[in-house]
Amino acid sequence: MTARARHPWRNWRWLMMAASVTGTAVLAGCAGGGSGGTAAPAPAGTASLVTSMTTANGATWAIVAMGGSAAGANQFWELFARAAASDRWELVTPPGVASNGGLVAAGGPATLSVAFRPSQGLTFSPLAVTSDAGKTWRTGLIDAPVASDPDALAAGAGAMLALLGDGTVEQGGTVGASWTRLAAPGAIASSAAGRQCHVTSLTAVAYAPSGTPLAAASCARPGITGIFARSGTAWQAVGPVLAAHQVTVLRLTAIAAGDLALLQARAGSGATLLAAWTSDGTRWTVSAPLAVGSGEVAASGTGSRGAAWVLLADGRAYEVSGPGSAWRRLPSPPSGTAALAAGPGDAYEALAVASGKLTVYRLSPAGAWGKLQTLSVPVQYGSSS
DSSP: OOGOSTTTTTTTHHHHHHHHHHTTHHHHHHHTTTTTTTTOOOOOOOOOGGGEOOOOOOOOEEEEEESSTTTTOOOOEEEEEEOOTOOOOOEEOOOSSSOOTTTEEESSSSSSEEEEEOOOTSSSSSEESSSSSTOOEEEESSSSBBBBTTTTTOOSSSOEEEBBSSSSSEEEEEETTOOOEOOOHHHHHHHHHHHHHTTEEEEEEEOOTTEEEEEEOOOOOOOSEEEEEEEETTEEEEEOOEEEEEEEEEEHHHHHHEEEEEEEEEEEEEEEEEEEESSSSSOOOOOEEEEEETTOEEEEOGGGGGGEEEETTOOOEEEEETOEEEEEEEOOTTTTTTEEEOOOOGGGEEEEETHHHHEEEEOOOTSEEEEEEEEOOOOOTTTTT
């Protein structure tokens, strides 16, 4: 994070909020104890948390890891924003909490919510919500570690969903409101729909356009896509059918016209990626498959009008512009590119990281990446050890 908030829980507003919501157990948790269970360690390789999104107000947001080694507690996750009418990115990471464990964000109709994955002995996830593009933040907490998945947090109209590290699904209202358990650990896997899928792990939460909570999973049984909708107290399968493939839902996130899912289908030693869109939470339009071989997804995100992008670990980058379109390969991004982001006029931007420097490149119509901006982030190495 920035120099103003490098140490965990030094901002008194966060600490007082924690004390008022959960009492002395939270204060004990700051020292590594408390009733929230063992602290979730800072992940050594949470590359999948790198993402970008365009929200309903036209703002674009990106999450990347900066600094040094995660093992040495010198890696800090940062949030950047670009306003709808601007060409310039700004550092807007919420202050007050160490970000070594990773950030998870969800865009709502007029807000952006950010959860901090626990690190530095914390056993819970601080929460921050902004409605003015990161200029000010309202603070709260989730009294457990959120999962290390980019869509472990979802925002709807006056409500939020959280996928916790132990597989619990919870729902909360506005910041400071209590959270209600929608699914205990293993509950979705043991449901009739979950048994049909052979759920191996939950991977995301989202809201359907109707406001119905959704949960996504990895399925061991071929042909079933693990997307489930809560109906009463039960969970029903609502995902598209992909015959003869084992499917993992890598992403499930809200877009302007509904929800978008990024699916990884495996058959034999190869893998394909598919995008799927829904406007009602039950009927899906699925893209043609993109064969990626053994390539692993290092980062992914969404743009406007249902667009999606993926960046593979070997440097290949692809995008799909929306329902009915085909995947296309983008020119090789510049060295150090950690994430892509949708730019103005359907252009793409590449966000390259080198220690505490972020360099932004924009893809021209001719297919060349041109340097657009450089931001320096003051990283205080050794401050979290």
